[in-house]
Amino acid sequence: MMHLVRFELVKTFTRWRTYIGFIAFGVIVPLVVAGLKLGGQHSFERHLLSLLQNDFVIGGNVLNGWFFGFFFMGALWVHIPIVLTIVAGDQIAGEGNAGTFRFLLTHAVSRTRIIAAKFIVTLIYTAVMVLFIGGLTLGLSLWAFGSGDLLIIRRGILVIPEAQLPYLFLMAYGLATLAMFVVSSLCFFFSALTDNSIGPIIATMAVIIVSIIIITLPFELFQAIRPYLFVNYFDAWQKVFDDPIPWDMIRTNVLILVGFMAAFFLAAMIYFARKDILS
């Protein structure tokens, strides 16, 4: 199995499309950080704190690296699925499209093991991508804006002491990675249904966009559907920044996300095991 995983890893990481996401975020994030550094930080701060500044004078490095690390994570995770699907959508469909499946399946390896190896590689790519974006945004932000306590504005203000932040961010990135595993798993499932890797990408993004619209619109009907959509649990990473941390809710979200992931993988495996490979 390890040999298969290594084989799939080499295949995946020697394709140039694997690096599209790394290049895209590698360009966007430094650009945004530079924009913030060259004045955007102050207008951002004014917009965020104008109400508070009526009654208070504010001291401290308020919009620091931790703040922007949090902000980037919140702003980018809707976009991260796009780059994940580029690789996940190609995992099975790409073999069909290239006509390499028949060759692959002539080896004495079961379809289940091949699918499992491809799935593991998809998850590894997903984790590497999320951690790359997390590391890049947080690292660059801390370098550009320095450190300090983390200011979170939701209904009121919560300030988390700096000493707790490395641990909280690690947990948050872990939960964000899990949420993105679900996206990759869905795309992987769609990839098993077709021989064209564009289809899974579009289908996955369509599901995410429709789900986001449903959970965003405050209609009663949509709110009733909300718990059944995996997108509803994408904010699990934000919950570690609550006070007190709602561990029960986080545990439930983790179980639901793992459940979605397992369901998509099993569906892909069952479908692929019965699939008639013609190319």
Next chain:
Amino acid sequence: MKSLAIFSKIILVILLFPPAAAPAQEAPGATARPDPRQVFAELVKPYRNLNDYTVKIHAKVNLPTIRVPDFTATLYFKKPDRFHIETKSFAPIPRNSGVFNPSQFDPEKNRITYQRTENLGGTRADLYRVEPLDAKTQVRYYNVWVGGVPGRILQVENLSFRGTKGLVKLSYGTVAQGAEKWLLPENVHIHLTFPEGAPNPDASSFTTKDNPVSGGMGRLDEISGEGDIHIAYSDWLVNAGLDDRLFKNDRNH
């Protein structure tokens, strides 16, 4: 007929000489009403030579909508009203009561009226209404209790145009620096009451905390409720000749 004439004379005397009759009705031991401008000129006078100061502050914030760990900071002040705060923590300090500005109640910059005399925790204090003349001010008025020996500000209540009310209780310590001595705040306890927040018309489910697409961060639409802030001041350093550049880029100006 004769009694009617006597009664008319009494009424005439009362009408013609009321100011003379009034002091006779005051309680024994009562003093004349103080001149507000003079009182505040006396309060400001010892600080005429205070050009700048540096002080360390340690603050505890207990506000339901602003949950901030205790913080320490260094506060720099330079005449007439420039200040700068240095700290790594997030440090919200009440604008009208947490930063000591000796010329805040300068009679030249405020309309001051005497209200009444009260007993403030066992100390006799005169209460004045102070209305800033500066059109840019965010404070509608201050109620200032002046008392003690030497005369000092014991308590201040301020009401901002936005409706935020602050009740500030001060205690002082003497700071000796060379030959000079200054009476400066040692502890300040501020009770803040924020106005009832009106629903923000811009607020939508998109920006609410529990929406996964909100990005985890909303906009500060209102601060409501009430709570306390305690600030302890220490390590005063007066007239160190602070550089103007220190205040140049402060976000609070």
